[in-house]
Amino acid sequence: GENVEQHPSTLSVQEGDSAVIKCTYSDSASNYFPWYKQELGKRPQLIIDIRSNVGEKKDQRIAVTLNKTAKHFSLHITETQPEDSAVYFCAASGGGADGLTFGKGTHLIIQP
Amino acid sequence: DAGVIQSPRHEVTEMGQEVTLRCKPISGHDYLFWYRQTMMRGLELLIYFNNNVPIDDSGMPEDRFSAKMPNASFSTLKIQPSEPRDSAVYFCASSELNEQFFGPGTRLTVL
Numbered sequence: 001g002e003n004v005e006q007h008p009s010t011l012s013v014q015e016g017d018s019a020v021i022k023c024t025y026s027d028s029a030s031n032y033f034p035w036y037k038q039e040l041g042k043r044p045q046l047i048i049d050i051r052s053n054v055g056e057k058k059d060q061r062i063a064v065t066l067n068k069t070a071k072h073f074s075l076h077i078t079e080t081q082p083e084d085s086a087v088y089f090c091a092a093s094g095g096g097a098d099g100l101t102f103g104k105g106t107h108l109i110i111q112p
Numbered sequence: 113d114a115g116v117i118q119s120p121r122h123e124v125t126e127m128g129q130e131v132t133l134r135c136k137p138i139s140g141h142d143y144l145f146w147y148r149q150t151m152m153r154g155l156e157l158l159i160y161f162n163n164n165v166p167i168d169d170s171g172m173p174e175d176r177f178s179a180k181m182p183n184a185s186f187s188t189l190k191i192q193p194s195e196p197r198d199s200a201v202y203f204c205a206s207s208e209l210n211e212q213f214f215g216p217g218t219r220l221t222v223l
Contacts, residue, residue: 001216002171006167032210034210034212036209042216043203043214043215043216043217044155044203044214045214046211046212049210049211051210057172089154089155098159098160098168099145099157099171100145100155100156100157100212101157102155102156103154104154105154105155
């Protein structure tokens with residue numbers, strides 16, 4: 001089955017700086033890669049996703065890049081703000097509406 | 113739409129008791145997923161349904177766990193008998209295409 005590794009487990013950055021979270025996956029058949037943000041005690045919420053036919057996708061301060069050859073994808077957050085503090089999860093699936101395999105999460109801390 | 117609805121939001125029970133978690137997916141979504149979240153194991157897929165039919169239950173930990181989807185608007189996850197190691201937050205999610213929408217979760221504590 002699919003295996004998703006996520007790094008780092010904790011990331012602390014100064015407000016206004018950029019944050020980068022990286023994930024690798026094992027199954028070359030995976031073709032859908034979403035990122036979820038989870039605040040303490042809340043549900044995971046989709047913030048951005050990318051499909052395997054695209055190398056990069058951007059939505060305001062958030063961008064995701066995908067390297068299918070190397071089987072890794074990354075989340076980039078620019079101009080970080082206090083409300084970006086949360087746990088971020090990457091995930092992979094075979095597309096369609098398969099179940100997601102999640103990474104272990106990154107606790108992002110924005111220092112004022 | 114109210115989003116994915118789960119009940120109860122919190123459940124505290126004693127070891128050996130039966131626990132039933134409930135989920136109502138977003139209307140029109142034909143995929144439904146059950147996930148479990150713990151500190152040690154993170155977010156794990158337990159089972160998912162397409163058009164009320166179970167597609168992949170390989171994530172169900174053991175025979176004590178069972179899930180049903182009798183119709184398009186309702187699903188249950190049952191644990192019988194429950195054990196302390198089942199303590200976790202159980203999320204239900206639904207989707208129409210790729211994006212999965214999560215419910216608020218049920219926090220289960222087994223004493």
